[in-house]
Amino acid sequence: xSGILTHAPxxxxxxxxxxxxxxxxxxxxxxxxxxxxxxxxxxxxxxxMTLLMANHILSNGPLIYVFGGSEPGLTLPSGYTVxxxxxxxxxxxxxxxxxxxxxxxxxxxxxxxxxxxxxxxxEKYYTLLLLLTTAMYGMEFxxxxxxxxxxxxxxxxxxxxxxxxxxNLSGEPAEAGFKYMVVSSIAALMVLFAVGLFYGQYDVLNxxxxxxxxxxxxxDKIALILLVTVLAMKAGSVPMHMWTPDAYSEAPAPITMxxxxxxxxxxxxxxxxxxxxYNITLNTVVIGWIIIILGVLSMFIGVTMAxxxxxxxxxxxxxxxxxTGYMLLGVGVGLAVLANPVALESFGIxxxxxxxxxxxxxxxxxxxLFLTAGALFYRTGTRDLNKMGGLxxxxxxxxxFFIIGAAAIAGIPPFNGFASKLIIYExxxxxxxxxxxxxMLVSILTLASFVKVFHxxxxxxxxxxxxxxxxxxxxxxxxxxxxxxIIVFFGLFPDVIVDNLVHxxxxxxxxxxxxxxxxxxxx
Amino acid sequence: MKEEMSRIVxxxxxxxxxxxxxxxxxxxxxxxxxxxxxxxxxxxxxxxFALLVVTYGNQKTQDFLQKDLLSLLESTGLxxxxxxxxxxxxxxxxxxxxxxxxxxxxxxxxxxxxPGNLNTxxxxxxxxIAVGIEVLAALxxxxxxxxxxxxxxxxxxx
Numbered sequence: 066x067s068g069i070l071t072h073a074p075x076x077x078x079x080x081x082x083x084x085x086x087x088x089x090x091x092x093x094x095x096x097x098x099x100x101x102x103x104x105x106x107x108x109x110x111x112x113x114m115t116l117l118m119a120n121h122i123l124s125n126g127p128l129i130y131v132f133g134g135s136e137p138g139l140t141l142p143s144g145y146t147v148x149x150x151x152x153x154x155x156x157x158x159x160x161x162x163x164x165x166x167x168x169x170x171x172x173x174x175x176x177x178x179x180x181x182x183x184x185x186x187x188e189k190y191y192t193l194l195l196l197l198t199t200a201m202y203g204m205e206f207x208x209x210x211x212x213x214x215x216x217x218x219x220x221x222x223x224x225x226x227x228x229x230x231x232x233n234l235s236g237e238p239a240e241a242g243f244k245y246m247v248v249s250s251i252a253a254l255m256v257l258f259a260v261g262l263f264y265g266q267y268d269v270l271n272x273x274x275x276x277x278x279x280x281x282x283x284x285d286k287i288a289l290i291l292l293v294t295v296l297a298m299k300a301g302s303v304p305m306h307m308w309t310p311d312a313y314s315e316a317p318a319p320i321t322m323x324x325x326x327x328x329x330x331x332x333x334x335x336x337x338x339x340x341x342x343y344n345i346t347l348n349t350v351v352i353g354w355i356i357i358i359l360g361v362l363s364m365f366i367g368v369t370m371a372x373x374x375x376x377x378x379x380x381x382x383x384x385x386x387x388x389t390g391y392m393l394l395g396v397g398v399g400l401a402v403l404a405n406p407v408a409l410e411s412f413g414i415x416x417x418x419x420x421x422x423x424x425x426x427x428x429x430x431x432x433x434l435f436l437t438a439g440a441l442f443y444r445t446g447t448r449d450l451n452k453m454g455g456l457x458x459x460x461x462x463x464x465x466f467f468i469i470g471a472a473a474i475a476g477i478p479p480f481n482g483f484a485s486k487l488i489i490y491e492x493x494x495x496x497x498x499x500x501x502x503x504x505m506l507v508s509i510l511t512l513a514s515f516v517k518v519f520h521x522x523x524x525x526x527x528x529x530x531x532x533x534x535x536x537x538x539x540x541x542x543x544x545x546x547x548x549x550x551i552i553v554f555f556g557l558f559p560d561v562i563v564d565n566l567v568h569x570x571x572x573x574x575x576x577x578x579x580x581x582x583x584x585x586x587x588x
Numbered sequence: 589m590k591e592e593m594s595r596i597v598x599x600x601x602x603x604x605x606x607x608x609x610x611x612x613x614x615x616x617x618x619x620x621x622x623x624x625x626x627x628x629x630x631x632x633x634x635x636x637f638a639l640l641v642v643t644y645g646n647q648k649t650q651d652f653l654q655k656d657l658l659s660l661l662e663s664t665g666l667x668x669x670x671x672x673x674x675x676x677x678x679x680x681x682x683x684x685x686x687x688x689x690x691x692x693x694x695x696x697x698x699x700x701x702x703p704g705n706l707n708t709x710x711x712x713x714x715x716x717i718a719v720g721i722e723v724l725a726a727l728x729x730x731x732x733x734x735x736x737x738x739x740x741x742x743x744x745x746x
Contacts, residue, residue: 075681079674086666089659133682 074130085195092188101178154208157569179538221249241311273584299331313382318439353401360393395420419488430473475512484559616720620709630723665722686710
C-alpha cells in the first residue's frame with residue numbers, strides 16, 4: 066500500500082499514458098464497447114490513486130516525486146544546490162485540481178462508451194482522451210516550469226484533434242479546431258518565451274527554486290505579463306474568449322466536459338504563477354485588480370452573450386466564460402489583499418475559498434449540463450433550441466439532471482453553485498460592494514437564460530418528430546447521475562468540502578514559503 | 589504529375605534508399621553519444637519513405653510499405669518506451685536501471701577520449717531506439733496519408 070502511495074504521483078500519469086499507447090493495439094482486435102470499458106477502468110484506477118494521494122497530502126503535507134532519481138523524495142542529491150531533475154510537487158491546490166481532473170475524465174470516458182459507440186476511429190478518440198487527461202494531471206502536478214510547458218502543449222494538441230473529431234458531419238468542427246490550434250500555439254510560444262526568460266536569469270527550471278531566488282527584475286515583469294495573459298486566454302477569460310464558444314460547442318459532449326477541466330488547469334497555472342512563483346514580490350494590488358477586472362468582464366459579457374444564443378451548447382459555452390469570471394473574481398480579491406494581513410485574514414482567504422470552491426463546483430455542474438446537452442443531441446440530432454421541445458415526456462432522467470445542473474449554475478440553495486457563490490458574494494462585498502452586486506446580477510441573468518433553455522427544450526407538448534425518442538443508454542445516465550449526486554452532496558454539506566479540501570488548497574497558494582521549502586529543504 | 593519518374597531517378601533511389609536507411613538507424617543507435625537521437629534518426633528514415641513516394645508514386649509505395657503495419661509499429665514503439673520507464677519503478681519512474689549494470693547497454697562510459705562505445709547509456713539507448721521506431725512509423729504514416737490525400741484531390745480536380 067505504501068509502495069503504491071510512494072509512486073502514485075508518477076503512476077497517476079503513467080497509467081493513462083500506457084493505456085493511450087495500448088489503445089491502438091487493442092483497437093485492432095476489439096472494435097466494440099470493450100475499448101470504452103478498458104479506458105474507463107484505467108481512468109477509474111487513476112481516480113482511486115488521486116483520492117489515495119489526496120488522503121495522504123491533506124494529513125501529511127505535500128508529496129514530492131523526482132523522476133528518474135534514485136529515490137522519489139530526494140530532490141537534492143549530494144553535491145547539488147538546485148534540483149535538476151523533473152520534479153512533481155503536489156500540494157493542497159494541486160491535488161484539489163487533480164481530483165477535478167480525475168472525476169471529470171473518468172465520467173467522460175464512461176459517458177463515451179455509449180455516446181461514441183456509432184463513430185469510427187474510436188481508438189484514436191480514446192488515445193487522445195487519455196493523452197488529454199495525462200496532460201491535465203501533468204499541468205496540475207508538475208513543479209517544473211518547462212515540464213508545465215510540455216504538458217500544456219500535449220493538452221493543446223490532444224484537444225485540437227478532439228474538437229475537430231466530428232469533422233465528417235460538417236466543416237464547423239474543423240474550423241473550431243483550427244481556431245483553438247492558433248490560440249494554443251500562441252499561448253505555448255509565449256509560455257516558452259517566459260520559461261526562457263526565467264532560465265536565462267536564474268539557470269533553473271524548478272518553480273520552487275525560481276520562486277526562492279525571484280528578483281522581480283524587468284524581465285520577470287515581462288514574463289509575468291506574458292504568463293498572465295496567455296493563461297487567462299487558455300482559461301477562456303474575456304477579452305481572449307473567442308475560441309471558447311466554437312471549441313466547446315463543436316467538440317463531442319464528453320470532450321467538452323473535459324475541455325472545461327482543461328481550461329481550469331490553465332486557470333490553476335495562472336494562480337500558481339501569481340501566488341507561488343511571484344507572491345508578494347509583485348505588486349499584488351495591481352495584478353489583483355487586473356485579475357478582478359478580467360473576472361468581472363468575463364462574468365458580465367459571458368452571460369449577456371449567452372442569453373441571446375439559440376444553440377444549446379454555444380449558450381452553455383458562454384456560461385462557462387461567465388462562471389470563469391467568478392473564480393477570477395474570488396481569487397483576484399485574495400491576491401489584491403495578499404500584502405495586507407488584516408484584510409487577508411478578515412475576507413481575503415474567504416474570497417479565495419469561494420473562488421477555488423467554485424472551480425470544483427463549476428467543473429461538476431457545467432460538466433453535467435454539457436452531458437445533458439449531449440444527451441439531447443444524441444437523441445434528437447440537433448443542438449438548435451428552436452427545433453427541440455417537449456422532450457421531458459420521453460427523457461425524464463435527463464430532465465431531472467438538467468434541472469439540477471441549471472439550478473446549481475444559477476446558485477439556487479440546495480445545490481453546490483449556491484454554496485460557493487454565497488461565499489464569494491459575502492467576502493467580495495467587504496472588499497468592494499459594487500463587485501458583489503455585479504456578481505449577483507450575473508447570477509440572475511444566468512437563471513433567466515437557463516429558464517429559457519428548460520422551457521424550449523423540455524416543456525410543451527410532444528413534437529411530431531420526437532414521438533419515438535427514448536431515454537439515453539445506461540452508461541450516459543450513470544455518468545450524469547454521478548455528477549448530479551456530487552452536486553447535491555456539495556450543496557448539502559459545503560462545510561465538509563470547504564474545510565477539508567478548499568481551505569488547504571487556499572493555504573497552499575498563500576504560503577509561498579511552504580511551497581519552496583518542500584523542494585529546497587529549510588533554505 | 590506522372591505516376592513514376594524516369595528510370596535514372598528510380599535506379600538512383602533504389603541505391604540511395606539503403607544508405608539513407610543505414611544513416612537513419614545510425615543516428616538512432618548513437619543517440620546517446622552523438623548529436624541526434626531517436627526522433628532525428630526516425631525522421632531521416634521517414635525521409636527515405638518520402639523519396640519512395642516521389643519516385644515511384646503513391647500506389648507502388650502503398651503496396652511496398654503497408655500503412656497498417658506502420659501504425660502498429662508506431663504504437664509498439666511507444667509501448668516499449670513507456671515500459672522501460674515502468675521497469676525503473678524499483679527506484680523511481682524513468683530510473684535508469686540499466687546503466688552501469690554490466691548487461692545490455694550497461695557498460696560504464698569512459699571519461700575522456702574514447703572510440704564511442706555503443707554499449708553505454710542504459711535505458712537512454714533503449715528508449716532512443718523505441719522513439720526511433722515510433723517516429724519512423726508515425727512520420728511514414730503521415731507521408732503516406734498525405735500522398736494518398738493529394739492523389740485524391742488531383743483526381744477530383746480532373
